Amino acid sequence: MAATKHPQILFASDLKLGDVLVLGADGWERDLRKAKVAASAEEAAQFEAFGKAEIAANRVVDVYLADVEIVGGAPQPLHYREKMRAKGPSVRRDLGKQAQGDAA
Amino acid sequence: MNAHDPQLSHGSNAPDTLYRYDAFDAQFVRERVAEFREQVRRRLEGSLTEDEFRPLRLMNGLYLQLHAYMLRVAIPYGTLSARQMRALADIADRWDQGYGHFTTRQNLQYNWPKLVDTPDILQALADVDMHAIQTSGNCIRNVTADHFAGVAPDEIEDPRPTGEFLRQWSSAHPEFSFLPRKFKIAVTGGAHDRAAVKVHDIGLRIVRNAAGETGYEVIVGGGLGRSPFIGKVICDFVSRADLLAYLEAVMRVYNRFGRRDNKYKARIKILVHEKGIDAIRAAVAEEFEQMDRAPYAHDGAEYERIVASFATPPYESLPKDSAVLESARVANKDFAQFVAVNTAPHRVDGYAIVTVSLKPIGGIPGDATSEQMRALADASERFGFGELRISHEQNVILPHVKKDDLFALWTLLREAGLATANAGLISDIISCPGLDYCALATARSIPIAQAISQRFSDIGRQQEIGKLGIKISGCINACGHHHVGAIGILGLEKKGQESYQITLGGDPTLDASLGELLGPGVTADEVPDVIEHLVAFYLAERHDGETFIETWRRLGHARFKEALRREGEDGADI
Amino acid sequence: MALISDGRFVEDGWRRLADEESLPKSGKVIVSFARLESALAHAGGNVTLGVLVPNTTEPAALTSALPRLKLVAIAFPAFADGRGFSLARLLRRVGFAGELRATGRLFADQYAHAIGCGFDTVEVADDIAARQDEAQWRGAAGAYSEKYQRGYVANGSILQRRREGAK
Numbered sequence: 001m002a003a004t005k006h007p008q009i010l011f012a013s014d015l016k017l018g019d020v021l022v023l024g025a026d027g028w029e030r031d032l033r034k035a036k037v038a039a040s041a042e043e044a045a046q047f048e049a050f051g052k053a054e055i056a057a058n059r060v061v062d063v064y065l066a067d068v069e070i071v072g073g074a075p076q077p078l079h080y081r082e083k084m085r086a087k088g089p090s091v092r093r094d095l096g097k098q099a100q101g102d103a104a
Numbered sequence: 105m106n107a108h109d110p111q112l113s114h115g116s117n118a119p120d121t122l123y124r125y126d127a128f129d130a131q132f133v134r135e136r137v138a139e140f141r142e143q144v145r146r147r148l149e150g151s152l153t154e155d156e157f158r159p160l161r162l163m164n165g166l167y168l169q170l171h172a173y174m175l176r177v178a179i180p181y182g183t184l185s186a187r188q189m190r191a192l193a194d195i196a197d198r199w200d201q202g203y204g205h206f207t208t209r210q211n212l213q214y215n216w217p218k219l220v221d222t223p224d225i226l227q228a229l230a231d232v233d234m235h236a237i238q239t240s241g242n243c244i245r246n247v248t249a250d251h252f253a254g255v256a257p258d259e260i261e262d263p264r265p266t267g268e269f270l271r272q273w274s275s276a277h278p279e280f281s282f283l284p285r286k287f288k289i290a291v292t293g294g295a296h297d298r299a300a301v302k303v304h305d306i307g308l309r310i311v312r313n314a315a316g317e318t319g320y321e322v323i324v325g326g327g328l329g330r331s332p333f334i335g336k337v338i339c340d341f342v343s344r345a346d347l348l349a350y351l352e353a354v355m356r357v358y359n360r361f362g363r364r365d366n367k368y369k370a371r372i373k374i375l376v377h378e379k380g381i382d383a384i385r386a387a388v389a390e391e392f393e394q395m396d397r398a399p400y401a402h403d404g405a406e407y408e409r410i411v412a413s414f415a416t417p418p419y420e421s422l423p424k425d426s427a428v429l430e431s432a433r434v435a436n437k438d439f440a441q442f443v444a445v446n447t448a449p450h451r452v453d454g455y456a457i458v459t460v461s462l463k464p465i466g467g468i469p470g471d472a473t474s475e476q477m478r479a480l481a482d483a484s485e486r487f488g489f490g491e492l493r494i495s496h497e498q499n500v501i502l503p504h505v506k507k508d509d510l511f512a513l514w515t516l517l518r519e520a521g522l523a524t525a526n527a528g529l530i531s532d533i534i535s536c537p538g539l540d541y542c543a544l545a546t547a548r549s550i551p552i553a554q555a556i557s558q559r560f561s562d563i564g565r566q567q568e569i570g571k572l573g574i575k576i577s578g579c580i581n582a583c584g585h586h587h588v589g590a591i592g593i594l595g596l597e598k599k600g601q602e603s604y605q606i607t608l609g610g611d612p613t614l615d616a617s618l619g620e621l622l623g624p625g626v627t628a629d630e631v632p633d634v635i636e637h638l639v640a641f642y643l644a645e646r647h648d649g650e651t652f653i654e655t656w657r658r659l660g661h662a663r664f665k666e667a668l669r670r671e672g673e674d675g676a677d678i
Numbered sequence: 679m680a681l682i683s684d685g686r687f688v689e690d691g692w693r694r695l696a697d698e699e700s701l702p703k704s705g706k707v708i709v710s711f712a713r714l715e716s717a718l719a720h721a722g723g724n725v726t727l728g729v730l731v732p733n734t735t736e737p738a739a740l741t742s743a744l745p746r747l748k749l750v751a752i753a754f755p756a757f758a759d760g761r762g763f764s765l766a767r768l769l770r771r772v773g774f775a776g777e778l779r780a781t782g783r784l785f786a787d788q789y790a791h792a793i794g795c796g797f798d799t800v801e802v803a804d805d806i807a808a809r810q811d812e813a814q815w816r817g818a819a820g821a822y823s824e825k826y827q828r829g830y831v832a833n834g835s836i837l838q839r840r841r842e843g844a845k
Contacts, residue, residue, distance in 0.1 A: 016148065016220045018173035058150045062168060080602065081539065085170055089540035091468055091550045095201055095216070096171050128824060128836040139821040143787065151809045156785045159758065242758065272826045272836075278794025279767060279830070282760025348828070359764045396771065399829030406837060409844075 006067035009035040009075050010047040011085065012060040020085050020097070021060060023047055028060070030097065032086045033074040038065070121254075121417045121491045121504075122185050123268045123410060125233040132275065133230040136237060140164050141223035148220075163243055163281065165211075165236030166222055169543045175217045176239040177229060179494050181249035181267030181291070182210030182501075184234075186481040186490040191232040193477035199225050204477070206462060206470045208534060208585050209288070210248045210494045211239055215541055237275055242283045244274035244355075248290045250298040251495035254414075255503045257451045261310045261318055263293035265411045266347075273348050280355045284362035285370035287355070288327075300496060302326050302335045302616035303588055305372045306354065311341065319343045324354060324384065325376030326616075328582035333373040334616045336381040338388060344407055346392075349400045353391040357384065417489045417504050422454025426507035441563060442514050442525040447505075456507050459527035460500040460517060465561045466554050469535040470498030479520035487513045496585075497534055497573075499527065529566040530574060530639070531557040534585060538578025538595060539602075545578035547595025547602035552576055552631050559632040560639075569639055572652045575610070588612035590653045591638065592619040593631065604631050608638070608664055609656050620661045622668060634668065641667040679781075680807035682789070683799045685816035687807065692728055692749060701725060708751055711735065718746055730781065733761040737768045744774045751801070754782025763795040770796040786810040789819040794830040 009032070010023035021028040022035035029035065038044040044065055051063030066082045068075035077083050088096015125133075140160070147157040165176040177192065184192075192212055196204050199221045205213040217225060229235055239246055247270045254262040270289060274280070280287075290299040293310040301307025307323035320342045326335025342350045354372075361379075363369045376384050433440040448457040460480065463469050472480070480500055484492045487509045493501035500522075505513055517523040526532045533556060536542065538549030553576055560566055575589030579596075586592030592607035604626055607619030626634060639652075641664065646655045656664060681690040695707040701717060704724035709717040711731045721727055728749030731740070740750070750769060752762040766778050780792045781801040792800050802810075824834035 013168055015154075017218045018168060020171060055154070058148060061154050079600070081170075081545075084539055088171055089550075090548060091540050091554070126840070128839060131823060132826070132836070135822050139818075142817065146810075146814065151814060152785070152787075153809075156757070156787070160787055242760075273828075275826055276822065277827055278791045278825075278832070279763045280760070281791060282758055282763065282788075356764050356767075360761055364759055364761070394771070396829060402837065402841060403828075406840070409840070 003039065004041055004044055006078060007070065007075065008038045008044050008047070008065045009068050009077075010038075010051055010063065011066050011082065012051060012054065012063045015059055015061050023050065028054075030100075032077075032097075035068075035075050037068065037070070037075050120185065121415050121489050122183055123264070124413050124415075126413075129272070130230075130233065133233070133235045133237075136164070136235060136276070137223060137226045137230050140226055144219060144223055159241055159282075161219075161222075162241035163238050164222070164226065165239035166217070166219070167240060167543075169215070169541055170539070170545075171541070172216045173219055173222070174541070175214045175222060175225060175236060176207070177204075177212045177214070177234060177236050178239050178246045179210050179212060179234075180271045181247055181253065181264045182251050182494045182496070183249075183253070183264055184492055184494070185232075186485045186492070188232045188234055189477050189481040189484070189492055191228060191234065193474035193481070195225055195228055196474040196477070198228075203471055203473045205468075205537060206472065206494050206498045206500070208496045208498060208536070208583060209246055210251070210496055211246055212494070213537070215537075240286075241281075242285050242287075243281045244270075244277065244283075244287045244289065247271055247274070248288075248299055248304075248496060250292045250294060251493045251497075251501050252298055252448065252457055252503070253293060253493070255450050255452070255455075255457055256294050256296075256298075257449050258296055259294040259451065260312060261293045262414070263291040263299070263308075263310060265407065265414060266291045266293075266308065266310065266320075268410050268414075269348070269407055270351075273351075280359055283355075283359055284364050285367070287358070287372070297612075297614045298495075300585070300588065300612040300616075302614060303328055303332070303585075303612060304335065306351065307335050308347075313341050317343060320347055322350065322354075325373040325381070327371050327373040328585055328587045329371070330368050330580045330582075331374065331377075332582070332587040332618045333377060334618065335373075336376060338381060338385050345400070345404045346397075348403055349395065349397045350388070350392055353388045353395060356391055356395075357387045361387070417491075419452045419455065419504070420506070422452075422506065422508075424453040426454065426510075429507045429510050432511035436511075438523075438525070439511060439514050441567070442523060443510060445525045445529060445567065446527040447510065450504075454507055456505050456510060458502040458505045458510070458513065459495070460502060460522050461524040461526050461532060462499050462522075463526060463532045463553075463557065464521060464524045465526075465531060466558045468550050469533050469553050472500075476520050476522060479516065479522065483513055483516050486516070497532065499532070525563055526566060528571045528573070530560045530569050530572045530635075531566055533557060533574045533576060534589070535576040536578050536584035538576075538584075542578060542583075544581055545595070546580070546597045547578050547604070548628075549576040549578035549584060549593075549595050552593060552595070552604065552628060555628070555632045556635055559636065569643065570651060572639075573610075574635070585612065586610070587618045588616065589619060590651075590656070591635065596625060598625050602628055604628065606631075606634055608661060609653060611653055622665060637668055638664065680802040680804060681799055682802055682812065682815050685812060685819060687802075687812050690801075694730070706748070708749060714743055718743060728777070728779075731765075733759065733765055735765060737765070737772050740769070740774075741772055744769070744772065744776075747774075747776055749777040749779060750774060751779040751781050752797075754780060754784055757783050757785060757788060760791075763791055766792075766795040766797050786814045786818040789815050790821065790832075793819060794825075794827070794832060796831060 012021045024034040067078040087098040167174040200214040249263040249267045290304040291308045292299040303326040309321040322339045323335040324338040488504040533553040535553040539545035576593040577584035577586040588610040594605045606622040610619035692706045706726040708728040730751040824836045825832040
């Protein structure tokens with residue numbers, strides 16, 4: 001089993017609503033803490049295949065893998081861009097996932 | 105007679121000083137909504153792939169951003185009515201999060217619409233003669249104009265009818281909807297350009313020729329973004345009757361020969377740079393000669409129809425000075441500051457142009473809540489014939505305020521949190537949404553604007569510094585127009601962190617210039633200190649009445665770099 | 679490939695002739711631009727000729743051939759590459775009166791653009807035709823009763839209607 005350099009999660013955007021999704025154990029989740037983590041290249045490829053099928057089924061768009069680290073048992077994106085997607089605008093703490101209790 | 109009588113300009117009796125849609129304009133936007141509604145249906149059921157749907161939704165202003173979709177509503181040439189502003193407020197409340205963001209191209213952005221709601225939003229816009237047509241996509245975008253149009257004393261001609269003329273001509277164009285890249289046009293009608301015409305794909309300056317005829321100087325190939333360029337004059341006079349035909353010739357040359365191999369080399373500025381303005385001028389001239397211009401034969405009459413549809417405001421006959429204003433200024437220091445900073449001379453005696461700043465100290469530049477939008481709509485009806493403008497500096501303009509009414513207006517604005525007296529001053533910062541909202545961004549921009557604003561919050565200090573345009577972009581696409589800021593700030597990524605490059609010496613006017621880099625990128629925390637040091641150096645060195653850019657031009661960039669380097673050694677702040 | 683003409687999917691009376699295939703004695707054949715000169719020289723009287731050209735073709739390169747061609751097909755390398763719309767306009771300008779055909783991966787919402795610029799027909803990729811039936815193509819082309827542009831093919835002209843109304 002080939003390890004990926006970092007563990008990864010799968011991001012997407014909901015086609016109808018536009019909000020940020022991550023692949024969880026039972027499908028798409030809005031709370032990043034529930035994201036399934038791929039530790040190997042094979043797992044990551046499976047995630048991507050699932051994402052492709054979901055695109056073809058017209059449920060999501062803009063699917064991609066993002067590197068994470070595990071902090072307190074939950075995946076935390078490594079890059080500040082995905083950290084932003086996990087929370088919402090830093091200048092409006094009353095909006096986005098951070099305000100809905102979905103923020104990692 | 106008491107000139108201060110709100111009844112004289114009450115909304116329901118006020119004539120519409122904006123272009124009035126005729127039945128065909130109204131039908132066009134309704135049909136556009138129906139078209140998009142059907143496109144959404146076909147997308148959701150899978151008839152359209154995302155790749156196919158993307159240009160269609162972009163041509164209706166709908167982006168997919170970092171957290172949600174974003175809808176960019178067109179405010180043609182930056183002009184809207186009170187009724188339209190109220191509709192924007194209602195849409196914000198009903199389908200978004202109760203606010204909107206006014207942009208550097210005079211549009212409005214909603215940050216949280218859903219795709220499935222967008223057809224209804226577009227219908228609500230169509231109901232008030234508005235739309236989101238071509239505010240994105242590889243097509244001709246919203247035509248912007250001088251936000252003091254029709255009221256500036258130095259104006260040759262109001263550019264808004266030209267803006268409307270172009271809006272119609274460019275809407276759903278069969279030949280020019282799949283261009284190499286976006287295409288932005290700006291129009292200015294005065295001796296002083298407030299529309300940044302020299303950094304647009306096409307800039308139009310309204311001019312008079314030796315025979316006294318009004319026409320257009322056409323500037324082509326300006327643009328910001330990854331490779332900024334100042335536009336060049338392609339034709340120093342195109343008559344009104346020939347304008348659209350000439351533009352069609354330019355568009356055809358661009359559509360045919362603009363690069364398609366590299367997204368970052370696809371604007372017309374690159375074509376002009378690579379082929380040279382002479383070759384492009386010749387190609388356009390040849391196309392103009394060969395094209396069949398008979399279909400344009402009635403443009404003169406059509407233009408006059410549009411002009412006639414912009415009603416002249418029923419200005420009162422007033423003395424130049426207002427005793428009411430003078431005594432209010434003496435009595436109230438804050439009000440006096442507002443008048444000094446946020447008003448500009450009007451071509452009609454007794455009136456003033458008011459800039460309502462959307463840059464409260466520490467606030468998000470360009471954002472307005474739905475309550476503020478309604479307050480602005482009310483203000484425009486009480487004090488300005490129900491007309492508002494949006495400037496590309498992300499502020500709101502009330503273009504027809506009686507001097508007698510300024511104090512009452514200011515009182516109303518204060519209650520709405522809209523009376524910040526900083527128009528054009530250092531805290532009147534232009535900033536794109538940046539990484540807080542935008543999927544293209546490499547760094548955040550809004551917190552930088554907030555930090556600088558707070559550092560310079562003292563209004564007396566700001567007035568001492570004088571006019572100083574800071575412009576911030578969160579990525580190289582330069583939607584914050586940082587290249588033409590007296591101080592420009594560009595947010596990038598360096599080693600996994602947000603890093604900010606600072607430039608000096610940009611100017612968006614007819615004296616256009618592009619900023620020069622000050623030094624390597626600094627962290628977000630360091631930015632306010634750098635600005636402080638730049639301002640301190642400027643204040644120490646300026647000659648009487650010199651603006652920041654004038655001092656910079658006189659001393660040269662090297663002096664500023666040196667001053668900052670020394671500050672780095674002494675102050676250890678950089 | 680499907681072919682849409684006047685809002686309907688129709689049988690294609692034309693055949694694309696591969697460069698290595700010899701000219702038939704009769705029939706309607708579309709040859710490549712590279713082969714055009716030779717085809718014009720050698721085609722018999724019962725052969726109706728058409729040509730497939732890249733979207734970067736200079737109209738001047740075709741002017742002498744056009745009177746002898748009944749069809750010009752313009753290739754769209756990608757649907758987002760709108761050069762073919764301008765080329766179509768230019769070919770009509772130099773007087774080409776035969777069938778102008780757009781070919782590539784255009785989709786239904788570009789049908790109005792193609793018609794507007796003077797195309798008669800659009801060759802539609804099979805997978806696109808499967809997703810977008812002719813009702814979608816007709817619907818897209820019929821979205822606007824009248825449009826603003828001068829000198830393009832459209833259902834109606836707003837400027838014309840205004841002038842009629844003003845009389």
